[in-house]
Amino acid sequence: MPLVEISEIHKRFGTVEVLKDVSLSLDKGEIVAVIGRSGSGKSTMLRCINALERVQAGRIVVDGIDVTAPDADLNRLRQRVGMVFQSYNLFPHLTVERNVMLALRLVRKLGEDAARDIARQMVAKVGLAEKLAAYPDELSGGQQQRVAIARSLAMQPTLMLFDEITSALDPELVGEVLRVLESVAQEGMTMMLVTHEMNFAKNVADRVIFMHEGRIHEDGPARETLLEPRTAELRSFLSAVLH
Numbered sequence: 001m002p003l004v005e006i007s008e009i010h011k012r013f014g015t016v017e018v019l020k021d022v023s024l025s026l027d028k029g030e031i032v033a034v035i036g037r038s039g040s041g042k043s044t045m046l047r048c049i050n051a052l053e054r055v056q057a058g059r060i061v062v063d064g065i066d067v068t069a070p071d072a073d074l075n076r077l078r079q080r081v082g083m084v085f086q087s088y089n090l091f092p093h094l095t096v097e098r099n100v101m102l103a104l105r106l107v108r109k110l111g112e113d114a115a116r117d118i119a120r121q122m123v124a125k126v127g128l129a130e131k132l133a134a135y136p137d138e139l140s141g142g143q144q145q146r147v148a149i150a151r152s153l154a155m156q157p158t159l160m161l162f163d164e165i166t167s168a169l170d171p172e173l174v175g176e177v178l179r180v181l182e183s184v185a186q187e188g189m190t191m192m193l194v195t196h197e198m199n200f201a202k203n204v205a206d207r208v209i210f211m212h213e214g215r216i217h218e219d220g221p222a223r224e225t226l227l228e229p230r231t232a233e234l235r236s237f238l239s240a241v242l243h
């Protein structure tokens with residue numbers, strides 16, 4: 001059974017149809033890069049998957065939870081689905097360790113020691129063990145983004161969604177965040193990531209989805225799709241981002 005099953009979803013904002021009959025399924029352990037022009041619906045699709053947006057039609061099932069059911073258990077869903085955005089939104093008055101511990105304490109209701117143990121492991125995993133006691137404003141953007149990833153992983157999600165998490169970073173900080181993503185991918189996490197990093201998509205993703213005007217316009221193996229695009233729209237998108 002696929003981990004994520006999206007069937008014929010439609011999403012409108014007012015009269016603007018942003019997702020037009022989108023269907024896709026994602027297997028456990030798959031790494032999917034989502035690409036496409038600004039406004040093509042990439043973020044909206046991710047936000048529908050963890051019910052930050054509700055769809056007008058269609059169905060989304062994530063890890064056995066029907067996200068689109070009116071009585072969907074959104075707390076349970078959000079414990080299974082981690083999401084990291086472009087802006088990392090760490091709490092400025094909390095240390096790195098406390099930032100990562102917070103949801104473990106409040107949502108998973110772990111005790112202080114158990115939460116601290118997990119937080120330390122996760123912070124070490126993103127290579128920031130020496131920064132546990134630092135506050136967010138003492139870290140670079142890349143380090144803050146790595147803490148945001150650690151905070152999400154600490155909840156032990158079954159699916160991770162990443163929305164352009166390197167887009168706001170200075171170019172020299174992008175690599176360290178991508179390396180963390182790559183190590184998370186190698187551990188078998190199921191991941192869907194919106195990215196403009198085409199080399200990363202080609203080398204790390206199993207699959208690429210190209211969104212165009214609210215539809216999935218191409219969906220295929222990463223290298224093949226990026227190196228031999230089938231449609232004129234993807235060819236033109238790739239020549240615009242690669243030059």
Ligand SMILES: Nc1ncnc2c1ncn2[C@@H]1O[C@H](COP(=O)(O)OP(=O)(O)OP(=O)(O)O)[C@@H](O)[C@H]1O
Nearest residue numbers: 013014016018036037038039040041042043044045
């Ligand atoms: N809350 C909202 N209210 C109204 N319109 C919205 C809302 N969120 C998104 N839209 C519109 O939906 C369309 C798709 O937006 P979305 O953010 O999903 O695109 P995107 O592919 O992620 O673009 P980008 O690459 O710029 O992040 C756009 O036309 C956008 O203006």
Ligand SMILES: [Mg+2]
Nearest residue numbers: 042043044163
């Ligand atoms: Mg977006």
